[in-house]
Structure formats: C-alpha cells, structure tokens
Amino acid sequence: MSGCYYLDENNEWRSDNLIVYFILSGNDNDTGLRLLGTEGSILQRGNIDLFLMAVPSCxxxxxxxxxxxxxxxxxSDASWFLK
Incomplete structure (x- = not known):
C-alpha cells in the first residue's frame, strides 16, 4: 500500500525552533511520535518537502x-493547512 500526504504551512514565518511531529496509526500498530525535522529549511511556505519513514513492523x-x-x-500564530 502506498500513499502521499502533503503538508503546507499557512504562514509567512517558520521558526527554526518549531518542532513538528506526526503519528501514523494503523489497525495493527502505530509509529509512535516521529519528528518531521527541526531544520530551518523544511516546511517553508511554497516548498514541497518529502519524508521517508521506516517501521519495524506492518x-x-x-x-x-x-x-x-x-x-x-x-x-503565537500557529495555524496550519494540511492538504
């Protein structure tokens, strides 16, 4: 099974200190808390960022x-747009 998720930040700013995380959950297991990264160049408005994830089991x-x-x-403006 393959799928893509696109994350677009709905702000003009991106703090280098902001920590973005995700949890992907299925019927049999979940990923636990995963960080998307803390580099200043990721999740910038207008950018497309790709992430590869490995899991120990299905x-x-x-x-x-x-x-x-x-x-x-x-x-203090932490609004996001996910599509």
Missing amino acids: LGPLNYLRIGNDNSGDS
Whole structure:
C-alpha cells in the first residue's frame, strides 16, 4: 500500500525552533511520535518537502495521521493547512 500526504504551512514565518511531529496509526500498530525535522529549511511556505519513514513492523490498514507542533518559536500564530 502506498500513499502521499502533503503538508503546507499557512504562514509567512517558520521558526527554526518549531518542532513538528506526526503519528501514523494503523489497525495493527502505530509509529509512535516521529519528528518531521527541526531544520530551518523544511516546511517553508511554497516548498514541497518529502519524508521517508521506516517501521519495524506492518501498521496494517491505516486509520489516521496526526500532525502537530509544539507552538514554540517567535510567533503565537500557529495555524496550519494540511492538504
């Protein structure tokens, strides 16, 4: 099974300190908390970022993808647009 998820930040800013994470869950297992990265060049408005993930065992049919951030950085505006 293959799939793509696209994450587009709906802001003009991206703090180098912002921590973005995800959890991908299936019927049989989940990934646990995974960091998308903390490099300043990722998740910039207008960019397309690709991430490759390995798991120790099959997740089974996928149930959900949860994406979040720790709201750290220089701005209190933490709005995101996921498509």
